[in-house]
Amino acid sequence: MTNGSRHALEVQELWKEFKLPHDQRTTFKEYFLHPLKRMTYERNVALAAVTFSVRQGEFLGVIGPNGSGKSTLLKIMAGIYRPTRGDVRANGRLSPFIELGVGFNFELNARDNIRLNGTLLGLSGRELREKFPEIIEFAELERFVDQKLKNYSSGMQVRLAYSIAIQVPFDILLLDEVLAVGDQSFQEKCFATFERMREEGKTLVFVSHDLDAVTQFCDRALLLENGRVQALGPAEDVVAEYAERALAS
């Protein structure tokens, strides 16, 4: 099914609690008006004892209703949030981003945005200069290189974002929501890059509401509900279980 048996990611008893203050106090007035009132918090358990592992070369889909903790899980794995308790161990280089097009500025043209976004994602100046033609060609934006991003259609923007992201060296890719982007023909190109990622033994964790995409691309799926793992197994089975639960409730 997948290459080898080495784990790319091991998530051990992961807990995340958010403290949500009952009234958000961010101005001094609120402190001065109620100096004696203790701040009261509601503890919101976003993740409860989440444990799973991902084998190297595996594509894992994370599914579940809104607010089930999917994005929080992804952010902790990416090192953006700190877990309250528990541990994430990664074997290999994690991609530093969880969304495409991080830092894009709509007032800048494609050239400047490739430099900006590529730099944020960790590409060096030399790499960016070398890969520039490839990025533009893959995104099919040759004619629009000097246009400001605000004049791009959303499809063009996301094509550019995708084309930069696939240049970043990683072993483990973490992505929130988008996998195949753009129109039919561009999606075909995206599929081809997934195949290459598979062949190279890259690992992918993909959070999505697109159940079809999860069944199509992922080997296994993880169903989260209220921060707990409800199911973990072959993608079709877990998607089917999720659909059943949604119908039942």
Add this chain to the structure above:
Amino acid sequence: MSEVAPILKPPSRSDRYVQLARFVRVFSATEFKLKYGESALGYLWTLAKPLAMFAILYFVFGHVVKIQVGFIDYPIYLLVGIVLWTFFVDATTSTMVSLIVEGSLLRKLRFPRIVIPVSTTMTATLTLLINLVAICVVIALKAIVPHGDWVLLLVLLLELYFVALGVGLILAILYVRFRDMAPIWELTTQLLFYASPIIYPLSILPLWAQRIELLNPVAQLTEDIRRILLYRDSPGAIVTAPDVLGTVGRLYPLGIALALLVGGLLLFRRDEPDLAEMI
């Protein structure tokens, strides 16, 4: 089939530093370009602010009120004060809000958070450098001859940068928790403008007030820079820290500068892992 694919080597420490430096450079240059590059007058706007301030203050205090400056170089004295002060206010104010402004980056990307405030201060530094060119032009016109002491100017400008960074970091961390910091800092900088030797020479104040004002590192380094630039033409007119605080006392403003920088860095390091959740 069970062959294990190789994984990438983790980047070396020096590679990471090179990458961070690049991050700061590209990020601050982009910010600078977005701020001025799009307007009709473009980068000239970076000069407009201090020069307009200079023009009005010079007219009022140099001609109408006729401050007892007691020396001939009041225009340069004033210009140096305004340019350095404008940098301090710009750098600290933009750094204060930088974490909130770049919030989406903090929530979607893993990177050392210090890059954001450092980039913002670097953007303000680019403006300062352009303004310093303007000062150099005035100095050349005045036919002031450079001498060896001018090397110290670099050290004093570094002190200014690090004070601004330290204060900016402290403000940025506070601003994440209390949005009141914006009006508080605006008021503070306005008060400090008049409580610093920017428009007036320090010598018109009583000794006790001179001492207090020179505890402010920005006032101390501004006076030091003026002394180095103008001393030959106006000996004794510029009051620096050693003049009123004594040989040990002269270290107080430097100590305060260091404390602001170290305090800012420590405060930032403490909150850094949780910033993505706090903003």
